[in-house]
Amino acid sequence: MRIVMVSDCYPPHMGGIESQVEGLASRLASRGHRVEVLTASPGPVVDEARGEGRLLVHRHALPLPGFLPATPVLGSEAKRVIDRSDVVHVHAGVVSPFAWAGMRAAGSARKPVVVTFHCMLKGWGPALRALRPYRGDFVATAVSSRLAEEVKSHLGISQVGVVTNGVELSRWRHIAACRPRPARPSHPLQLVSAMRLMPRKRPVALVRIMSRVRKQLGAERCPRLTIYGEGAALPALKAAVRAHRVSDVITCPGRLDEAGLRLAYLRADGFVMASTLESFGIAALEARASGLPVLARAGTGLSEFITSGRDGFLAEDDDRLVDEILRCAKDPQHMSRYLEEAQVSPAVSWASSIAACEESYRRAGAD
Numbered sequence: 001m002r003i004v005m006v007s008d009c010y011p012p013h014m015g016g017i018e019s020q021v022e023g024l025a026s027r028l029a030s031r032g033h034r035v036e037v038l039t040a041s042p043g044p045v046v047d048e049a050r051g052e053g054r055l056l057v058h059r060h061a062l063p064l065p066g067f068l069p070a071t072p073v074l075g076s077e078a079k080r081v082i083d084r085s086d087v088v089h090v091h092a093g094v095v096s097p098f099a100w101a102g103m104r105a106a107g108s109a110r111k112p113v114v115v116t117f118h119c120m121l122k123g124w125g126p127a128l129r130a131l132r133p134y135r136g137d138f139v140a141t142a143v144s145s146r147l148a149e150e151v152k153s154h155l156g157i158s159q160v161g162v163v164t165n166g167v168e169l170s171r172w173r174h175i176a177a178c179r180p181r182p183a184r185p186s187h188p189l190q191l192v193s194a195m196r197l198m199p200r201k202r203p204v205a206l207v208r209i210m211s212r213v214r215k216q217l218g219a220e221r222c223p224r225l226t227i228y229g230e231g232a233a234l235p236a237l238k239a240a241v242r243a244h245r246v247s248d249v250i251t252c253p254g255r256l257d258e259a260g261l262r263l264a265y266l267r268a269d270g271f272v273m274a275s276t277l278e279s280f281g282i283a284a285l286e287a288r289a290s291g292l293p294v295l296a297r298a299g300t301g302l303s304e305f306i307t308s309g310r311d312g313f314l315a316e317d318d319d320r321l322v323d324e325i326l327r328c329a330k331d332p333q334h335m336s337r338y339l340e341e342a343q344v345s346p347a348v349s350w351a352s353s354i355a356a357c358e359e360s361y362r363r364a365g366a367d
Helices: 016-030 076-083 097-108 122-131 145-155 170-178 203-221 234-243 258-267 282-289 318-330 332-342 350-364
Strands: 002-007 034-039 046-050 053-059 087-092 113-117 139-142 160-162 190-194 224-228 250-254 270-272 294-297 312-315
Touching: 002 016, 002 076, 002 097, 016 034, 016 046, 016 053, 016 087, 016 282, 016 350, 034 076, 034 097, 053 076, 076 097, 087 097, 087 350, 097 113, 113 350, 122 145, 139 145, 139 350, 145 160, 160 350, 170 258, 170 282, 190 258, 190 282, 203 224, 203 234, 203 318, 224 258, 234 250, 258 282, 270 282, 270 318, 270 332, 282 294, 294 318, 312 318, 312 332, 318 332
Parallel strands: 002 034, 002 087, 034 053, 087 113, 113 139, 139 160, 190 224, 190 270, 224 250, 270 294, 294 312
Antiparallel strands: 046 053
8 A cells, every 4th residue: 555644743743643643654664655754844854675665754944943844835746646645644743734734635636644633722722613724524643542532622613533642661670570579669669751841741630749748758758759851841840850849759851762661660660640631641651651550630541551549640730639648658469469460461562552553554455
């Protein structure tokens, strides 16, 4: 099958959409498909064999400050790529001018179209529905059941499938295998978080949550939290640590590569995050695959792989998240049960993602 993927974002630009589009493209090519990626992100052009298939990456980036992937139109070359496709797979964030331009071009060429929504809509839903950049017939999918329901509600789309984000679990599962059994929590608890440090991830809220925990437990019994990552919110995060006087329990050492994160997860007791806009939660899934229970907010895509009260806890608000961290710190048996359940591998995988992706192409009418 000749598959064209259209995405504003693609590596080396960093982020969740980028990693997922690259992962899908390379794995579909390895299964014998010819996959061509059209992207507005600058970087190297790719043309290489992948098993029985082929992967090509075409760059259509404008010379914008900060290498922003924000090309609003498709040129003639990109339209020719779409013309020779069997199906066009559009990857949409909240603001995706290049992806929507690709969708319009696919509609004009009468090609089957699949659209995967990657980001929680929240306040953007009414604007998207009013602008309707997603005109035409297409098969709608989302990266989690939670986001699928939001797309239905905000955009008035009656049927939305689920193509979950993929994680190569084998790269993380051996961490769980190295954990002593039965898994026992440290004292004080060693918590970790990893994220791209942006305001929407709420890293400062996580500092406030830990400050409240420290006030109730004192410095000696308070869990230690290490927040890994870099990004625009790093100065605000460090300022919040100073302002709340929690530098004795919170450290922010910067970004780790995958090998460094695996080692950090081996030494930790749990993963915690306060984001309310996680459409899926790749970092949380990697931690969960490593055998860490996840303490986070409800109403997000984490419910795709976390069963609250079993292998973690999904809190309705920050107050409940504070309460649950306190309970885990005070009751070692409670935390031990979470740790034991988290040693079981989550069901989400690249295999299930690829299968759902190919099924969406068949539903769209691709040959």
